[in-house]
Amino acid sequence: MLRITELRxxxxxPQDALRPAILARLGIADAALRGYTVFRRSYDARRKSAIVLIYTIDCEMAEEAEEAELLARFADDRHVRPAPDTRYRPVAQAPxxxxxxxxxxxxxxGFGPCGIFAALVLAQMGLRPIVLERGKAVRERTKDTWVLWRRGVLEPESNVQFGEGxxxxxxxGKLWSQISDPxxxxxxxxxEFVKAGAPEEILYVAKPHIGTFRLVTMVEKMRADIVALGGEVRFGQRVADLRIEDGQVRGLTLADGEQLRTEHVVLAVGHSARxxxxMLHERGVRMDAKPFSVGFRIEHPQSLIDRARFGPNAGNPILGAADYKLVHHAxxxxxxxxxxxCPGGTVVAATSEPGRVVTNGMSQYSRNERNANAGIVVGISPEDYRQDRSGGGPVSPLDGIAFQRVWESRAYELGGGGYLAPGQLVGDFVAGRHGDALARDFGSVLPSYKPGVTLTDLAEPGNGSLPDYALAAIREALPAFERQIKGFSMxxxxxxxxxxxxxxxxxxxxGRDFQSLNVAGLYPAGEGAGYAGGIMSAGVDGIEVAEAVGLSLLKPGG
Structure with missing residues (x-):
């Protein structure tokens, strides 16, 4: 197989233009090309009136000698190379x-993306994993989540953060990542996602995504595959304690008192299992404070983003809803x-604790909602925890959680209770208006967050919704982003x-064996442990951790 990159x-x-373009690029006759597949399709939108599609194509030659001759002819061309073998090969198999x-x-x-792939690979290796998920199965969980969004009633163990998926x-449902992936x-x-029902286009589009509704059925299919291979998935099973003896995991205790014996635990609990x-901190498991970010969700008309990114080609079905990626150093x-x-998506209530408001973004596969939304966030360091915590003293690994809780509780208060979220028009926020000068009605952009948004003062001096330094940085950034996307600070x-x-x-x-530095048999994994940042990277981390568990479990005396 040959791989051609940067075929523009x-x-x-026309739909049938690819084959002639391949023949022309390689300078071969039609009979020499047995077939081809599109490995990747992206676009270059720098000239909005002349957007170009960029293909990566894997080509199969009719004769092996033809392939060798082409590789020799294009030896100095970095855009014609042997196609890499991307097939997955298991590292071990249980007897x-x-x-x-x-x-x-x-x-x-945990049974999020990391836990799902860890369990799936362990099951495929014949190791019959037991999965413990504190939340509910995905369809029951979806009902509980909608109750929060529609009626303002939170189920602490079944919500956006906890439950299957x-x-x-x-x-x-973004499925791309910038991780190194040799x-x-x-x-x-x-x-695996395609096998579970995802559209095949995720294999080749540059920025694949699935969306919530499709993910639900896919997660169920992957669970069924794990069970069919001898695995066990248990819902409503919160781990209350970890039994550690002489620095080695020996078992765990569930919230209902049940004890399980095990010597290999994949910890894939997500970033909200506070x-x-x-509990792990109390048991002496080493953990370190790390940076994260805080901010707001911003919503614009999706049509505004489409026009800014695609110009006269806005609305083209191949391009879909436009996205953006912005950075400003304040x-x-x-x-x-x-x-x-989230192009063409909604802002959602994502709290998992009573009396606190947390937002996130969501899109369906179609991305056809009226608004675009994104987090506009500011980097926070462990040094900020020390600055903002009462009493000073050394930083605890749990201080970041305390920091988050302060601002989530403040948001609940500003929203007026019932999980209403506090909001403000960008014009008022950027201008620094307060009190009676603030708008009390929404304009052309209606917020999508449910249960609802209360217009208030997000930046009241000394009593705002975030630390003053974060508010100042965001206020400076929004007009700067206007220079990249016209209308951004509307x-x-x-x-x-x-x-x-x-x-x-x-x-x-x-360590390099994926085990905790001070507790053997404990394998921290995914977003919660600080090793992933999205579905794709979490899934990859789950695979690598499962392989490490398998190699340990199957080695003599393991």
Whole structure:
């Protein structure tokens, strides 16, 4: 197979234009090309009136000698190379008598993207994992989540953060990542998603996504595959304690008192399992404070973003709804950036604790809602925890959680209770208006957050919705973003607060064998442990951790 990169064609090229373009690029006759597949399709929109599609094509030659001749001819052309082998190869396989050996089964705590792929790979290796998920199965969980959005009633163990599928289920379903991937494990993730019912286009579009409704059925299919391979998935099972003896995991205790014996635990709890982090800290598991970000969700008309990005090609079905990625370095030393941008989506209530408001963004596969939304967030360091915590003293790994809780509780108060979120028009926020000068009605942009948005003062001096340094940095950044996307700081755009759970506020360090540095048999994984930042990277991390568990469990004496 040969791979051609940077094959450029006009946006409106005919459907049958690819084969002639390949033949022309390689300078071969039609009979020499047995077939081809599109490995990747992206676009170059720098000239809005002449947007170009960019293809990466894998070509199969009719004769091996023809392929060798082409490789020699294009030896100095970096855009014609042998196609890499992206097939996944298991690192180990349990013997047929493993199930009868009586050895403790590996346990996966959490069933979000990381936990799903960890459990799936362990099951494919024949290791019959036990999955413990504190929340409910995805359809029951979806009903509980809608109750919060429609009626303002929170179920603390079944919401956007907890339950089958993890936080990624209620998101844009983005399936791309900038992680280093020499083994092509992202391809394994995509292949499994397609097997579970995702559209095949996720295998080749540059920025694949799925959306919430499709993720629900896919998660159920992947669970069924795990069970069919001998795994066990248990819902409503919160881990209350970890039994550690002489620095080795020996078992765990569930909230209902049940004890499980195990020596291999994959910790894939996500970034909001605050009680679990506190338990691990109490048990002496090493963990470190780490940076994360806080801010607001901003909403604009999706049509405004489409026009700014695509010009006269806005609305083209190949391009879909436009996205953006923005960064500004503020004068006070803070970095402000767009986070988890959701084209044609909605802002959602994402809290998991009573009396606190948290926002996130979500899109369906169609991305056809009226508004675009994104987090506009500011970097926060562990040094900020020390600055803002009462009493001073050394930083605890749990201080980031305390920091988040302060601002989530403040948002609940500003919203007026009932999980209403506080909001403000961008024009008022940028101008620094307060009191009677604030708008009390929405303009052309109606916020999508449910249960609802209360217009208030997000930046009241000394009593705002975020630390003053964060508010100042965002106020400076919005007009700067206007220079990149015309209309970004439009007066009627809406800020909704607060976004606090951009990533885990702590990291559980691990070694090259993926085990905790001070507790053997504990495998911190995914977003909650500080090793991923989205569905794709979490899935890849789950695969690598499962492989490490398998190699440990199957080695002699393991």
């Amino acid at each position: 064609l006009p946006l409106d090229h 047929a008598d493993f199930a009868a050996s009586g050895r403790p089964r590996p346990v996966v705590i 993890g936080a990624g289920t209620f998101s844009d 083994r092509h494990l992202t391809r394994k993730v995509l292949d 009680d679990t982090f506190a 004068g006070n030393g803070r970095s402000v950036y767009s986070f988890c941008m 007066a009627d755009a809406v800020l909704t607060g607060v976004e606090t759970r951009t990533s885990s506020p702590l990291r559980i360090p691990r």
